[in-house]
Amino acid sequence: MAMHRIRVKVNGAAHESEVESRLLLVHYLREMLRLTGTHIGCDTTHCGACTVLLDGRPVKSCTVLAVQADGRDVMTVEGLEKDGKLDPIQEGFFQEHGLQCGYCTPGMMMTSHALLQRNPNPSEGEIRQAISGNLCRCTGYVNIVKSVQHAAAAARSRS
Amino acid sequence: MSAPTPKTTPEVGGMGHSIKRKEDPRFLRGRGNYVDDIQLPGMLHMDIARSPYAHAKIKKIDTEKAMKVPGVLAVITGATLEQYKLHWMPTLMSDTQMVLPTDRVMYQAQEVAAVIATDRYAAADGAAAVEVEYEPLPVVVDPFKALEPGAPVLRTDKPGKKDNRIWHWEAGDRAATEKAFREADVVVKEQIYIPRIHVASIETCGCVADFDRVTGKLTVFMTTQAPHAIRTVFALVAGHVGLSEEKIRIVSPDIGGGFGGKVPVYPGYVIAVAASVVIGKPVKWVEDRMENLQADSFARDYHMTAELAAKKDGTMTAVRIKTLADHGYADAAANPSKFPAGLFSICTGSYDLKNAFCEVDGVYTNKPPGGVAYRCSFRVTEAVHAIERITDRLAQELKMDPAALRMKNFIPKEKFPYHSALGWEYDSGDYPAALKKAMDLIGYDALRKEQVEKRAKGELMGIGISSFTEIVGAGPSKHFDILGIKMFDSCELRVHPTGKAIARFGTKSQGQGHETTYAQIIAEELGIPAAHVQVEEGDTDTAPYGLGTYASRSTPTAGAAGAIAARKVRDKAKKIAAHLLEVSEDDLVWEPGKFSVKGAPQKAKTIQEIALAAYTNHPQGMEAGLEAVDYYDPPNLTFPFGSYICVVDIDRGTGEVKIRRFVAVDDCGNIINPMIVDGQIHGGLTMGMAPALLEEISYDEQGNNQAGSFMDYLVPTAMETPSWETAKTTTPSPHHPFGAKGVGESATVGAPPAIVNAVVDALAHLGVKHLDIPITPEKVWRILKEKGVAE
Numbered sequence: 046m047a048m049h050r051i052r053v054k055v056n057g058a059a060h061e062s063e064v065e066s067r068l069l070l071v072h073y074l075r076e077m078l079r080l081t082g083t084h085i086g087c088d089t090t091h092c093g094a095c096t097v098l099l100d101g102r103p104v105k106s107c108t109v110l111a112v113q114a115d116g117r118d119v120m121t122v123e124g125l126e127k128d129g130k131l132d133p134i135q136e137g138f139f140q141e142h143g144l145q146c147g148y149c150t151p152g153m154m155m156t157s158h159a160l161l162q163r164n165p166n167p168s169e170g171e172i173r174q175a176i177s178g179n180l181c182r183c184t185g186y187v188n189i190v191k192s193v194q195h196a197a198a199a200a201r202s203r204s
Numbered sequence: 205m206s207a208p209t210p211k212t213t214p215e216v217g218g219m220g221h222s223i224k225r226k227e228d229p230r231f232l233r234g235r236g237n238y239v240d241d242i243q244l245p246g247m248l249h250m251d252i253a254r255s256p257y258a259h260a261k262i263k264k265i266d267t268e269k270a271m272k273v274p275g276v277l278a279v280i281t282g283a284t285l286e287q288y289k290l291h292w293m294p295t296l297m298s299d300t301q302m303v304l305p306t307d308r309v310m311y312q313a314q315e316v317a318a319v320i321a322t323d324r325y326a327a328a329d330g331a332a333a334v335e336v337e338y339e340p341l342p343v344v345v346d347p348f349k350a351l352e353p354g355a356p357v358l359r360t361d362k363p364g365k366k367d368n369r370i371w372h373w374e375a376g377d378r379a380a381t382e383k384a385f386r387e388a389d390v391v392v393k394e395q396i397y398i399p400r401i402h403v404a405s406i407e408t409c410g411c412v413a414d415f416d417r418v419t420g421k422l423t424v425f426m427t428t429q430a431p432h433a434i435r436t437v438f439a440l441v442a443g444h445v446g447l448s449e450e451k452i453r454i455v456s457p458d459i460g461g462g463f464g465g466k467v468p469v470y471p472g473y474v475i476a477v478a479a480s481v482v483i484g485k486p487v488k489w490v491e492d493r494m495e496n497l498q499a500d501s502f503a504r505d506y507h508m509t510a511e512l513a514a515k516k517d518g519t520m521t522a523v524r525i526k527t528l529a530d531h532g533y534a535d536a537a538a539n540p541s542k543f544p545a546g547l548f549s550i551c552t553g554s555y556d557l558k559n560a561f562c563e564v565d566g567v568y569t570n571k572p573p574g575g576v577a578y579r580c581s582f583r584v585t586e587a588v589h590a591i592e593r594i595t596d597r598l599a600q601e602l603k604m605d606p607a608a609l610r611m612k613n614f615i616p617k618e619k620f621p622y623h624s625a626l627g628w629e630y631d632s633g634d635y636p637a638a639l640k641k642a643m644d645l646i647g648y649d650a651l652r653k654e655q656v657e658k659r660a661k662g663e664l665m666g667i668g669i670s671s672f673t674e675i676v677g678a679g680p681s682k683h684f685d686i687l688g689i690k691m692f693d694s695c696e697l698r699v700h701p702t703g704k705a706i707a708r709f710g711t712k713s714q715g716q717g718h719e720t721t722y723a724q725i726i727a728e729e730l731g732i733p734a735a736h737v738q739v740e741e742g743d744t745d746t747a748p749y750g751l752g753t754y755a756s757r758s759t760p761t762a763g764a765a766g767a768i769a770a771r772k773v774r775d776k777a778k779k780i781a782a783h784l785l786e787v788s789e790d791d792l793v794w795e796p797g798k799f800s801v802k803g804a805p806q807k808a809k810t811i812q813e814i815a816l817a818a819y820t821n822h823p824q825g826m827e828a829g830l831e832a833v834d835y836y837d838p839p840n841l842t843f844p845f846g847s848y849i850c851v852v853d854i855d856r857g858t859g860e861v862k863i864r865r866f867v868a869v870d871d872c873g874n875i876i877n878p879m880i881v882d883g884q885i886h887g888g889l890t891m892g893m894a895p896a897l898l899e900e901i902s903y904d905e906q907g908n909n910q911a912g913s914f915m916d917y918l919v920p921t922a923m924e925t926p927s928w929e930t931a932k933t934t935t936p937s938p939h940h941p942f943g944a945k946g947v948g949e950s951a952t953v954g955a956p957p958a959i960v961n962a963v964v965d966a967l968a969h970l971g972v973k974h975l976d977i978p979i980t981p982e983k984v985w986r987i988l989k990e991k992g993v994a995e
Contacts (some may be wrong), residue, residue: 058557081241082234084460086406087493093912094406121736122234135232138667139224142883146715147231148238148406156406160952173922181405183715185886 051115056081064111066131071095071110074121076125082122082151086180093179096152097121103159105178122151131160133196133203134158143192145183153179157193166197207875207934211728212796217735218728219942222879228737236458239410242425246488247268247412248277250295250476251327252489253317253334253648254499255309258907259343259358259569260338262307262316270319271334278483280318280475282306288445290478292361296686296692297544299370300361301534301573303471303478308776309338310358311572312907313498313703318475343907344368346674347507347567358533358568359806370535370566375549375626378649381561384522388513392597397976398586399845400571401894402497402503402902403578405714407460410490411502412845413480420446422481425454426473428750429466429712433686435744437469437487438477440687442731445481456742462714463891466575467538467754468501488691498912500902501538503578505530506564508964510590512598515557520598520613522559525551529566529575538754539582540684540691546582549626551673553591554635554845555613560625570907579891579952581755588672592957593974596668600968606961611670612638617841621938628675631842632935634871639671642869645931646849648842659969660829662993665864666856666966669847670958676946677760677842686751690837693761694748697726697769698831701819703735703812710750710818712742712761716884716948718758720766721876723767727768728942730777731797731811748833756844756946759876760937761813765836766940772832776818780810780830783823821890842937850956854966856995859961859985863926868954871933873945882930885951889928892955895919896977967991 046065055078062077074080085107086094089160094108098120100141118119123133135145144150153176160167161176166173172193173186181189212218232237251268260434267279281303285291292300304315319330344350344358350368359365376919385391411426428434431454439449459466493499507529513522519539529545531537539546545564552560578585595613599606614635615622622630645650649669658665681690694710707726722738741747750762774794780800782789785807792799800808809817851865868885875881898918901911911917936943956977963979964972970991976981988994 063326065242073323075241076243079243080234080239082236084238084407085240086408087914089493089913092406092493092681095777102893122519126233130693137233137590139228142225142233144228145717145883146407146461146889147227147236147877148233148715153236153290154232161280169927177570177921180406180464180919180921182404182891182919184883185888185928187886187928188883190922190927 047110049113053114053117055119056121056162066112069190070109070111070114071106071132072107073202079124080121084148084151086148088201093152093156094149096157096179097154098155100170101159101162103156122154125154126132132158133199134161136199137196139172139194141191143184143189150180154188157196161200162198165200206934207932212731215914216542216727216731216733216796218724218796218907219726219874219876221722223734226431226723228495228719231989233886236530238414238460239427239456240490242412242802244412247486247488247811248322248483249324249327250321250479250487250489251319251331252315252472253331254317255314255316256315256914257309257313257338257340258310258343259341262303262305262309262336263339265317265338266335267317267745270330273330273333274332275322276319277329278320278323278479280320280479282356285478288935290425290442290474290480293441293469293474295534295536295573297535297537298541299535301536303474307322311570311910312496313414315471316432317929318479319640320479320483323574325471336735341680343570345569345903345905345907346530347569350484350569358570368568369410370531370568372565373545374563375761376561377559378561381522381524383515384559385511385524390428391511391513391518391603392594392601393509393511394594394597394974396508396510396593398504398506398589398660399977400502401578401899402502402901403463403465404917405463405465408491408493408496409466409470409501411476412486412488413476413610413759414486415484416479417484420478421451421453422447423455424477425455425457427459428456428464429714430582431742431744432710432749433670433689433751434469436689439990454744456712459712459714463504463579464538464754465500466714467576470500494913497917499572501536501574501576501701503575504586505575506586508586508590509595512594514598515543516626518602518604518612518897520555520557523552523591525562527564529564530569530571531566531575532571532573533568534573535566538576540678541686542683543582544619548583548587550584550628551587551591552624552626553588554615554671556615557625562626570836571903575755577754580949581674583672584954588953589957592670594621596961596964597973600973607639607648610639612670614663622726629840630673631840631939633673633843633845633939634933634935635671635845638845638869638871638933641933642792642847642849642932644866644869645929646851646865648849651851662855664966666962668850668958668960668962668965670954670961671847672954673841673845675951676756676840676948676949677838678755678757681837682838689751689925691751691838692835693750693757693765694835695762695765695769696748696833697773699815700771701816703815706738706740707766708740708747708794709752709762709766710748713753713760716758717880721880725763726764726770729767730774759944760837760842760940761836761951764838764941765834768836769832769834772834773830776830777811777814779826780814780817780822786811806865808934839939842940844947844950845946846954848949849961850958852962854984856988857980857990857994861979861984866926867929867934867949868929870947870950872947872950873935873937873940874943876944881947884948885930886928888949888951889955890920890925891952891963893925893959895961896956898924898976898978
């Protein structure tokens with residue numbers, strides 16, 4: 046199997062690694078970099094548990110090859126907290142009980158974080174549409190919607 | 205009726221406070237610890253080759269090519285395991301199933317060989333390279349055909365087995381029920397099928413098995429809802445190869461959703477353990493989603509014929525239900541041992557039915573073995589679906605309002621505790637209050653008026669009710685056991701010298717928030733702030749023995765054990781307080797967090813002061829320390845209930861059913877954490893809507909799974925899921941130590957018939973009397989087309 050040298054910035058830190066052509070980004074993050082906050086829930090790009098931001102856009106890292114991340118910026122759930130302070134999206138999920146088992150949560154927060162970056166004041170419909178590629182089996186989405194709204198309100202009052 | 209005011213301050217955070225969850229800080233930072241996050245030194249990976257056929261002879265398994273794949277160390281087949289007599293294993297229902305086959309496969313995606321390799325990619329390559337020669341056999345998919353004379357007998361491994369019937373079970377008085385049906389003014393009858401579904405927790409199943417050859421200790425990190433029971437099962441099944449219970453440690457780390465799917469022992473776990481024992485290195489196995497949907501235990505698959513007898517005025521007189529239960533090729537259900545059809549005999553529901561009879565036949569087919577619950581207590585969803593559906597059929601037949609019919613037949617509040625015709629003692633209930641509240645909240649009368657107006661315009665709108673009664677919290681040891689182990693649960697509570705505490709339980713949270721709610725129970729009973737109570741579960745080396753978390757049993761059993769353990773601690777604390785205050789125990793009064801002297805409230809000792817004294821200044825003759833253990837054997841089950849009302853609009857162009865509003869009034873007795881209860885109900889409603897509208901695992905005639913990935917198995921997204929509206933009534937359980945009943949599954953049980961009843965109600969004027977779930981747009985559109993109302 047051919048090997049490739051890739052340079053990827055993950056949560057602001059530069060990494061240089063030798064990877065197989067077929068190595069999935071999610072396995073690169075989880076097993077080579079030991080960033081296990083990004084989870085795997087399906088094999089068909091449906092569940093969104095593995096969502097990370099690639100150059101700021103949410104992607105499902107189970108269907109991105111690690112080599113495709115060469116020279117690019119990846120942000121995972123571990124990169125949300127800054128200087129010991131939770132990101133508004135994390136705070137929103139905490140305050141509004143937007144998580145139960147916690148398995149879909151990192152992917153759900155990454156998708157929501159990206160939504161708020163491009164739309165700081167989303168409607169309920171826009172939130173539901175944005176997270177429609179992220180499956181949650183525990184919460185019924187009601188409190189996830191509230192969590193995103195909470196984060197949006199917090200970000201607005203901060204700015 | 206209304207929720208009681210909390211007895212503790214928000215800082216203490218006892219019962220009734222919506223304190224934030226203690227488990228969240230790690231999950232929010234991606235610092236949870238799920239099975240696939242575990243990486244041990246030298247760890248190997250396992251992947252499984254599976255059968256493409258639903259029924260076939262295995263003529264040959266060739267592992268040569270697989271062994272040549274770089275990184276592959278071993279290929280394990282049924283023949284390998286046969287050497288250790290581990291190729292078959294018992295199921296929880298005293299049936300048997302294969303770990304790996306030696307000569308035959310019985311369902312599509314059955315495990316055929318396991319490949320052990322240095323990394324997961326090599327293991328997958330190896331599994332793909334295993335060559336198996338099959339000879340296809342006739343496939344039995346339809347459980348009715350499975351019982352016909354001449355059907356191929358599937359379990360030829362069982363000497364003397366001549367048909368595909370697994371068992372017959374019945375409850376109630378057949379003769380009295382038949383008499384009531386003969387004397388009835390009106391009888392309604394419906395064939396109701398509840399298809400196979402899958403819990404599809406977002407985390408699949410897996411384990412890391414780690415056998416230490418030097419110490420002989422086996423540690424298994426695994427996705428299990430019942431770690432202690434698993435330890436004992438492993439010891440019983442593998443005792444002959446040297447695994448002894450004191451040298452088995454099961455650790456259930458963070459679990460990404462369970463819903464019943466993580467109760468069984470799957471072959472993958474056993475093979476990984478065997479591989480680790482043989483190779484002497486840690487072995488990780490994590491199934492992928494397709495394996496999860498195609499091979500893990502299913503839920504439901506009940507073919508029911510339900511009948512209801514009544515007088516002309518709507519008084520129900522008898523119910524009768526005959527069911528065929530498709531269990532796949534082995535009865536691998538996760539029921540209490542004496543209950544092959546679970547608690548299906550709750551099928552008299554919320555109604556004062558004097559006569560009832562139900563019977564269930566378990567059948568073998570060429571499908572994966574099961575079944576488990578799907579966020580419900582042992583077959584309660586099936587029972588509730590039958591009675592709530594047939595009740596609406598009766599309303600339709602009598603041209604009565606379905607709410608009025610329910611009100612007329614509810615078990616009256618004053619009749620509790622109520623003895624049902626099928627033998628249960630319902631502990632408490634106030635059914636009319638819950639339905640009335642739901643009707644008021646949704647504006648029932650106005651909706652009925654709107655429906656009349658809409659119908660006149662040709663628009664399709666329906667209103668559906670479900671007034672369910674659950675039966676949870678298994679269970680009293682007199683009746684409930686799993687493989688002989690009684691279904692108690694436990695808490696071990698230790699208060700430290702500084703007044704902080706650790707509490708360990710025999711259950712295992714999979715998202716329910718036990719670390720928070722159990723701490724609140726201790727806080728309520730002892731006044732120690734919930735923030736100062738560390739809760740641990742899931743490690744059999746440290747937690748007291750318990751039967752685990754499923755069937756809404758955690759709060760009714762382990763939660764109760766927590767309260768009783770805390771009360772035992774309080775009893776000792778009282779002795780210490782009397783010693784410190786130099787008064788008699790009889791002179792002390794308790795309020796949350798302290799004992800004070802009657803009439804002299806300034807003379808008091810806090811629980812923290814008492815805890816310190818327990819280690820530094822305890823009375824002579826008393827043991828030091830402040831701790832207690834309780835193994836709680838509930839005197840009865842608990843009976844949560846509720847009334848749900850659903851409003852749907854149907855698109856005449858596409859057949860799509862849109863849930864406009866859904867009001868859920870639940871009564872789960874006293875509530876520990878209202879925020880968590882509401883979250884559970886939201887999730888439960890969504891998992892109730894899922895099989896009602898979207899999810900189904902079906903098979904073609906060759907036994908091919910038609911919904912084996914998330915491409916075809918439609919887990920609801922945020923788009924289909926409505927914004928649920930919730931409310932409560934509060935009828936405490938009279939026998940539970942703090943009046944709680946359990947709540948995690950009520951909504952999954954109660955929601956489907958409310959949705960189906962709403963859709964049927966929307967189409968009733970067109971002559972529609974029943975629809976089987978899932979009610980897909982295609983199904984509805986075909987009806988609209990047939991009735992000439994499709995747009």
